[in-house]
Amino acid sequence: MKALNLIAIFCFTTSVKLLAQTPQTIEADLLKSFKKIDYWDLQQSNGCDDANDSLVLANESFANKLKKYTAKCAFTINMHFNSLVKERVSIVTSADGLFRIYSWNTQLGGTMHVHKNLFQYKTSYGIRSDFSSYKEVDGESIYLKLYTVKTNYKTYYLGISMAVLWSGYTADFINAFAIENKKLNDKLKIIKTEGGLENGLSAQYDCTSLVNRNVKEVPYLSFNLKTQTIHLPLILTDGKITGKYVNYKFNGQYFEKIKS
Structure with a gap:
């Protein structure tokens, strides 16, 4: 029973957090995540040994965030995402x-x-x-x-x-x-x-x-x-x-x- 209650609380908390997101906070979060791809790509070009693994993780993180926001927040399909387009x-x-x-x-x-x-x-x-x-x-x-x-x-x-x-x-x-x-x-x-x-x-x-x-x-x-x-x-x-x-x-x- 406690486990079920914890799951319910977690789902409720996650839903509330998503609903509380504004277009501005969503775009800022996605931009911050996407910039890590360019950062680790630059580190890889500079010969950093662990850069490729970090680049893979940066892409996974951005992809997961983008999927989460676009699947849960319907208004995102109308957003311009100018900062992402600029990148x-x-x-x-x-x-x-x-x-x-x-x-x-x-x-x-x-x-x-x-x-x-x-x-x-x-x-x-x-x-x-x-x-x-x-x-x-x-x-x-x-x-x-x-x-x-x-x-x-x-x-x-x-x-x-x-x-x-x-x-x-x-x-x-x-x-x-x-x-x-x-x-x-x-x-x-x-x-x-x-x-x-x-x-x-x-x-x-x-x-x-x-x-x-x-x-x-x-x-x-x-x-x-x-x-x-x-x-x-x-x-x-x-x-x-x-x-x-x-x-x-x-x-x-x-x-x-x-x-x-």
Whole structure:
């Protein structure tokens, strides 16, 4: 009985502390935590032996705090978090305000940048917050844009992210999401390709390759919200950047390839 009472007291105390948090105190706490990532990254660059372990712990601490606040405090989905954005935390929010992605560089990679992605979204049950489970992009790419595509029956979200795989080699991704059955579906397959329905598309650019030595401007994967068309750069099998695009237009149910 005492154990149950202690658990109840702990849960009540934790709930009260979270409810007492203001936007200002939450942002200040997150900023203080995030700055430790940069601190230990600098120590690692200076040759500190234990810096890598501390850098891992600093990332875990920031990730846990961010998840706690975004899962418990619904108003955080409307916060600008200007101080975090200034420190290069990417925060993109859907036009309807129901879905947001937080991304940051963990500084745990070398020439390959390793990012962490947290998804925050609203359901009829309230606010939810989960780390990305999509292995192709999780931990490697940073989300830079988030588009909202509405139909008569559903709302889809398209997230565009970018990965630095190594020096001179980068990749762009576009992935589809939807809030369904009070959960975020991050494996939604609404893009029709020759191989079947897919959740996303990607383009990889090796600017160090000899076949691309005359390329002056690298094209980027993009989405035109007005025409609801994905513009995917055409990269040949040998890695050559052509400057041309493969276009996928939304027909109300799927994105289908159209003639350029």
